[in-house]
Amino acid sequence: MFTPSALPGAVVGHGTPTGAREITFAQAIREALAEEMRRDPLVFVIGEDVAEAGTPFRVLSGLVDEFGRERVIDTPISEAGFTGIGVGAAMTGMRPVVDIMFGDFIALTMDQIANQAAKVHYMSGGKLKVPMVIRTTMGATRRSAAQHSQSLHAWVSHVPGLRVVLPSTPYDAKGLLKTAIRDENPVVFFEDKMMYQLKGPVPEEEYAIPFGVADIKREGTDVTIVATSSMVQVALAAAETLAAEGISAEVIDPRTTVPLDTETLIQSARKTGRVIVVDEGHERYGVTAEIASVIAEGAFYDLDAPVKRMGAMDVPIPFSPVLEDLTVPTAGSVAAMARTLCGRA
Amino acid sequence: MFTPSALPGAVVGHGTPTGAREITFAQAIREALAEEMRRDPLVFVIGEDVAEAGTPFRVLSGLVDEFGRERVIDTPISEAGFTGIGVGAAMTGMRPVVDIMFGDFIALTMDQIANQAAKVHYMSGGKLKVPMVIRTTMGATRRSAAQHSQSLHAWVSHVPGLRVVLPSTPYDAKGLLKTAIRDENPVVFFEDKMMYQLKGPVPEEEYAIPFGVADIKREGTDVTIVATSSMVQVALAAAETLAAEGISAEVIDPRTTVPLDTETLIQSARKTGRVIVVDEGHERYGVTAEIASVIAEGAFYDLDAPVKRMGAMDVPIPFSPVLEDLTVPTAGSVAAMARTLCGRA
Amino acid sequence: MARSTTARGKQQVRDPAPISREQWLEMYRKMVTIRLFEEQVNELYTSAKMPGLAHLYIGEEAVAVGVCAALRRDDYITSTHRGHGHCLAKGASVHRMFAELLGKEAGYCRGKGGSMHIADPEAGNLGANAIVAGSAGIATGAALSAKMRGTDQVTVCFFGEGALGQGVLYEVMNMASLWKLPVIYVCEDNLYNEYTPRSETTAGSLRARAEALGIRVAEVDGQDIRAVYAAARDAVERTRQGEGPMFMICHTYRFRGHHVGDVNRTYYRPKEEEQQWMAERDPLKVLAQWLIGRKMGDAGLFERIEHEVRADVTAGVDFALTAPYPDASEVTQDVYA
Amino acid sequence: MARSTTARGKQQVRDPAPISREQWLEMYRKMVTIRLFEEQVNELYTSAKMPGLAHLYIGEEAVAVGVCAALRRDDYITSTHRGHGHCLAKGASVHRMFAELLGKEAGYCRGKGGSMHIADPEAGNLGANAIVAGSAGIATGAALSAKMRGTDQVTVCFFGEGALGQGVLYEVMNMASLWKLPVIYVCEDNLYNEYTPRSETTAGSLRARAEALGIRVAEVDGQDIRAVYAAARDAVERTRQGEGPMFMICHTYRFRGHHVGDVNRTYYRPKEEEQQWMAERDPLKVLAQWLIGRKMGDAGLFERIEHEVRADVTAGVDFALTAPYPDASEVTQDVYA
Ligand SMILES: Cc1ncc(C[n+]2csc(CCOP(=O)(O)OP(=O)(O)O)c2C)c(N)n1
Ligand SMILES: Cc1ncc(C[n+]2csc(CCOP(=O)(O)OP(=O)(O)O)c2C)c(N)n1
Numbered sequence A, B: 001m002f003t004p005s006a007l008p009g010a011v012v013g014h015g016t017p018t019g020a021r022e023i024t025f026a027q028a029i030r031e032a033l034a035e036e037m038r039r040d041p042l043v044f045v046i047g048e049d050v051a052e053a054g055t056p057f058r059v060l061s062g063l064v065d066e067f068g069r070e071r072v073i074d075t076p077i078s079e080a081g082f083t084g085i086g087v088g089a090a091m092t093g094m095r096p097v098v099d100i101m102f103g104d105f106i107a108l109t110m111d112q113i114a115n116q117a118a119k120v121h122y123m124s125g126g127k128l129k130v131p132m133v134i135r136t137t138m139g140a141t142r143r144s145a146a147q148h149s150q151s152l153h154a155w156v157s158h159v160p161g162l163r164v165v166l167p168s169t170p171y172d173a174k175g176l177l178k179t180a181i182r183d184e185n186p187v188v189f190f191e192d193k194m195m196y197q198l199k200g201p202v203p204e205e206e207y208a209i210p211f212g213v214a215d216i217k218r219e220g221t222d223v224t225i226v227a228t229s230s231m232v233q234v235a236l237a238a239a240e241t242l243a244a245e246g247i248s249a250e251v252i253d254p255r256t257t258v259p260l261d262t263e264t265l266i267q268s269a270r271k272t273g274r275v276i277v278v279d280e281g282h283e284r285y286g287v288t289a290e291i292a293s294v295i296a297e298g299a300f301y302d303l304d305a306p307v308k309r310m311g312a313m314d315v316p317i318p319f320s321p322v323l324e325d326l327t328v329p330t331a332g333s334v335a336a337m338a339r340t341l342c343g344r345a
Numbered sequence C, D: 001m002a003r004s005t006t007a008r009g010k011q012q013v014r015d016p017a018p019i020s021r022e023q024w025l026e027m028y029r030k031m032v033t034i035r036l037f038e039e040q041v042n043e044l045y046t047s048a049k050m051p052g053l054a055h056l057y058i059g060e061e062a063v064a065v066g067v068c069a070a071l072r073r074d075d076y077i078t079s080t081h082r083g084h085g086h087c088l089a090k091g092a093s094v095h096r097m098f099a100e101l102l103g104k105e106a107g108y109c110r111g112k113g114g115s116m117h118i119a120d121p122e123a124g125n126l127g128a129n130a131i132v133a134g135s136a137g138i139a140t141g142a143a144l145s146a147k148m149r150g151t152d153q154v155t156v157c158f159f160g161e162g163a164l165g166q167g168v169l170y171e172v173m174n175m176a177s178l179w180k181l182p183v184i185y186v187c188e189d190n191l192y193n194e195y196t197p198r199s200e201t202t203a204g205s206l207r208a209r210a211e212a213l214g215i216r217v218a219e220v221d222g223q224d225i226r227a228v229y230a231a232a233r234d235a236v237e238r239t240r241q242g243e244g245p246m247f248m249i250c251h252t253y254r255f256r257g258h259h260v261g262d263v264n265r266t267y268y269r270p271k272e273e274e275q276q277w278m279a280e281r282d283p284l285k286v287l288a289q290w291l292i293g294r295k296m297g298d299a300g301l302f303e304r305i306e307h308e309v310r311a312d313v314t315a316g317v318d319f320a321l322t323a324p325y326p327d328a329s330e331v332t333q334d335v336y337a
């Protein structure tokens, strides 16, 4: 059903370039927004404290200075309301980028996202469309407790009509956000709060990254680690450790859960015969379940061991640091799982 | 983490009794509520059109006559509000049974369910609890279109702190609802609209069914069909057809997705070596993914074929009957899948 | 008469706008179209020719027709589960409406939407909605969009008084007021939320709820299309000129059940109440009598109109009944644009 | 002075309730406790001893203390992200509060809740909430529960004026009004929703929003604990007697940042504004001056109180700093009851 969106004058990028200047994840998001707002006067930002404050994470700092309060709109604390306003604006020709400060708050907007935005195009027989981006956050270990630490991308990944993006590097963040803004459909874009300061190479020149194309972040032969968002960084760290021990891990980042690049995942699983799926959402009924079962089916005859899933522990995220740190996968726990899979434990 | 709730004076039932009187699924729900409301004055019902109307499905007809409007409370059309009121009432000693008319509307209540009800006990270090039941509906093919036909149990199954129940027969509906009302935690109870008129044996005497205990609805040896809610009926019909063709299908109903009786599912998979998971939620990132990956891992060395998943098609539910009927698994499509798995296609 | 008050409560009475006989007769024709269309829908249901249910607009025709008569074709509306009247009033054809209700490919949504999701963007109809207050955000967003794009389009958001139970309505009305958006919230107060009387679901005052958000309110007799039209014209003028949102309360009544299957209603509303409204407050009769009094029409004329409309409705339903269903391949189409 | 008006707007002025010197001094002590507790929290943050962030209540002490002084221990409160003041005012100990803020097992939530989730059911505190307006449903449900269980408990729902952006607040206030529930909605209007001035987020009138739902409103100077207490006592009496819900608007100001990390604030509010509030409207000074004028206290007495409180706060933070963290096994405990 999915065909990559046409990207006017965009170099379609794969993998991460070398030798480019380094900027942070937050800067990459800001650049993508600024460039798209310059390119297309219909693009605007709406959300809480997005203007002068530039969001509590300062991701949008400066945008209001360039584009003014007409295009960087501060709202009341009304997530359902301004998400719904985004849907209506998108249906009538605008390209809203809705800012939901903490991913936990999408719980307040699920009717607007799942019952309205996701279904309008289909219910109208294709006559109406909702080219809207919902930018929100995910990720724990920020000591923000149970209502400010969830990674709820599994909910929206379950809803037909939505596209779901989980960038893991500054390069991917910029390229994927541009594609999201140019997409004709509602896109939910999850940014891990803990990565905003992460630096990485991002070229000066224009580029965009298509949806549904997984990125092999590191090649390997013994075990495949499929990881999303900040878990990609965790997986890469684990792969480094494993390499020192003679275990060659391949790290694959699907980059979008919808559409999902099943081909690339299955091919890697066929090659290594061992797979770990790492994601920061709760493990039970989470994104790891879908990816693991797709691989278990697609690579059934080539797997040497069951596909292993590592998600966030199935508990509300506790505040106490000593407890919170236990709830999410770490480079250590991923490496340990890889050793077990490879019979080295 | 899960231990079956103590059920005062209750016979713990397994499987379905024979020779008992037959009542409908709707009557079973009503009986469970009435008996629990008689037993415990703290139990009450709250929702839209629950009193004189007895809900649009007439499931609660008559309850208001016996228990009065103080305990069968009609509300404004404020799902988020009265669900939140249920949370507060439960935290302070009452046992609310909240009625959300159509499962699609839980989208309006996800903050109350996931951020409040599910987390209060944990966040308070165990001091507060939320003994609340949310009764809602699921299921398509009622010609109700995209906003009145969803089966969204995957969302709540993903949230730690919630229990999720999907009865498939009048007997299970009554026994599981009693357990839900007596449980100390928030329980989301999904009733398939299309089963309300389904008749089945339900004993006169008191019984309750513990959570986390799958029920083998039909024994078989060639293929395991794990099915939930109304898909159990579909699976049983498929099994009947298959039997005539010499294929022996085992039909297993987990009855609760949280807690999930992984043991029983894996044992059956080990026995038959072939598994189909059937659920009416969307297939992608749905309940079938969790169950399939749990089985694929647990029965890895005994599976003769990949675990097959059959969920609702990943499209908004269309209105037109000719299209809607294509979106959900049927006895025919399940049987066909079983033949393929058994190499009889 | 339309009474329009500012958020501060100042009263100002206006006369119905003086418009031509032809325009009144056109409105009458539209109301008859809705009436006969809905009676045909009920017939399709009772004869088991229509899949699912439908919520009939019979009795409330003056609201949709009176409001839409004050709109331009490029103005937007959003509608509800009880949306047939709004769609027809904004310009939909009975042929494609029936086709949609029967799940046929010729329907406004290729049969994928059905009764509760009819959308007709060409006529400015952004769609009916099966979630109570579900289109409040969409309508307000359309108004923001019109303002940002620099058009002078107005958006009308229709909803029943039950929608005042949904918090999102207050969220978006607050933003519409803050940002002076060109949106008119039209509350069809038919006294019942499904099977529960409004008095049991709505505390305080409807109009005060909008006024508290700084929104100007107009409250009218929804059975008198002249009052509805006058108030709507005033509201549309004001919002188009940038005065900000308006809230219209139209007192009305649904003559039939909540949906076609809601036949025994005495447990929630008395027969006498229904009979009185139908006898004394039928919007078609109210307008017809006024036109007769003004010598703008007579029984013969109204019969001729009804006759013509009936022919159109019959042609429409025949068309729909014989029209083909969408091809099976349609099921996976238009999930993504 | 507390001004209380009915939903219809009838005015009636009441004098602050005549209470004893001891009671006023106890309220003063509680305000000082909150002030010093919060200063210590800020210190823990700047010295990197506290995980995460915290939203300080400094400047708003008179609201929590004045309202809670009118409550019984078995009455309920729900709190917010800015909840330390409410928790202390309802009876929490600084020791266990600090322990919770540091994620220690001795904390009110065994360290699992942290600053935004402190719950103390023994004292009637049903918990702080990190979702704006997140406790509106809980508080209203607690009131329904009290009514159904036949107790005469009153529930107070504290929230900032930003919570008026959340639709659920209107949903539950409507039901509280319909069902005459014993709940008091206390709006702490400190003029800012995080970094955005109230004027840019809130159209119309705060008080009219509650009045439109048929809820009686009391609007008071939140920096004058005598006005807060008088209004609260009146509201508690009325709700306890079954008159239905009340809405209290307390005009106040947070002296510090939105949270401990919000240091440079000039881009959203002027330094002069902060300085003026701190100089002229500090709730501690306001009460102290009145007590001095009434010869109920003098500088020496206030210094002694501050000295005693500081000792308690210091002991509390020392206790918390050395208290043990929860055991790792705790992570999977209390997910289910
Ligand atoms: C969010 C939501 N809750 C409940 C329903 C079920 N429902 C459909 S119509 C209706 C009553 C609506 O009453 P009102 O808004 O007054 O419109 P009316 O039917 O009177 O025209 C209800 C409760 C729904 N469709 N959406
Ligand atoms: C639903 C929700 N949206 C946004 C936030 C982020 N947030 C935390 S506090 C706050 C401002 C609240 O302002 P107000 O209610 O006036 O309380 P104050 O901080 O002024 O005491 C915001 C937007 C949140 N916690 N919950």
Ligand SMILES: [Mg+2]
Pocket (backbone or CB within 6 Å): C160, C161, C162, C188, C189, C190, C191, C192, C193, C194
């Ligand atoms: Mg109504």
Ligand SMILES: [Mg+2]
Pocket (backbone or CB within 6 Å): D160, D161, D162, D188, D189, D190, D191, D192, D193, D194
């Ligand atoms: Mg504030």
